[in-house]
Amino acid sequence: MTALGIACLLSVLAYIAESLLFVRGLRRSAAPIPSGDEPTNWPPITVLVAARNEASNITYCLESLLRLDYPADRLQILVINDASTDDTGALIDRLIAQNPGRLTRLDTAPSDGMLRGKANAVACGMDHATGEIALVTDADCAVRPTWAKATVRPYLADSQLGLVGGVTLNEPNGQPKVRPPWFYGMQALDSAYLMGLAAGAVANGRPLSCIGNNLSFRRAAYEAVGGYRGIPFSVTEDFALFRAILKRTAYTVRYPVDPATTNRSRPLDSVGELYRQRKRWARGGLDIDIDGYMVLIIAFLAHLSVVVAPWALGPLIAVGLLVVKCAGDALVLWTTLRLLGRTDLLRHFAIYEVYYFAYVVLLPFVLLFDRHVEWKGRRYS
Secondary structure (H helix, E strand, O other), rough: OHHHHHHHEEEEEEEHHHHHHHHHHHHHHHOOOOOOOOOOOOEEEEEEEEOOOOOOOOOHHHHHHHOOOOOOOEEEEEEEEOOOOOOOOHHHHHHHHOOOOOEEEEEOOOOOOOOOHHHHHHHHHHOOOOOOOEEEEEEEEEOOOOOOHHHHHHHHHHOOEEEEEEEEEEEEOOOOOOOHHHHHHHHHHHHHHHHHHHHHHHOOOOOOOOOOOOOEEEHHHHHHHOOOOEEEEOOOHHHHHHHHHHHOOOOEEEEEOOOOOOOOOOOOHHHHHHHHHHHHHHHOOOOOOOHHHHHHHHHHHHHHHHHHHHHHHHHHHHHHHHHHHHHHHHHHHHHHHHOOOOOOHHHHHHHHHHHHHHHHHHHHHHHOOOEEEEOOEEEOO
């Protein structure tokens, strides 16, 4: 066997070992959180929704927030209109008029210094927040009525908990489906896989990342890092806050995989939108620690090994390596989706594997040659 063939085998074996580690973490993340009896005094919380040109989504999002099961006198919902040029502001105002005292609209100030993009909107919200804990979601998301209480419970059990991540699946939120079901199913599996890795890594004590459309943090932890004004600008502001709290404070983080805290996010309707979003996530994630780079390198080498295996090891062994690699992905996905009660999404696994293969192999070259990021009509370098 050639040195290249041995390298291919070792790369895929490392990928499988890594997948098993994530699965172990996922199982830990599902451990019940001690909560005791139903709290008599829930802490005051603030829900933040940043909205920029979300006229097609904002009503559905806010209506889901209005159905939250949380004491009304301890729940503040702030909707931050981020210089929208469509009907987003008017739709927010209409819902405020229909639900007096339950929603508050804010408008962002012009971006300045580190406060750009969504970070500017969240910072604006935190300037007016009254809650001890902030829960953040996006305007293209819908939350479950259980989201607030289930998200807050871990904070009640651990006074040193500073940030909690949550799972969001890409699924239509009442909007018409303009693409075949497999295109949306592929995105749902992609979000489940990425968040499964994030949750598993946190449970293993090696935190990697989080997603800002289902995120909460203790106000004291946010202020301990200086808020977004004290964090260098990033196109993934959620990861920047996650990293700052971990690196600069004694607060801990959790990432439970819990159906009660799982949100739905509208899937993207075109390959171009999907490309721009995933590139933004990848570009913003370049500040990860060495553990994160090891995960990326092992994944890249394993997928590349499957490509070169027919020449290095022969077609039969190459097919075997492909099957083994896919089995690792399937195990992570099955574990994540079983915890969420959504194993039905695995029917899209084959098309997801085609997408994921292309994504992992091409991503390094995309980041090397395409350095610009677009978000909501704004362009960053």
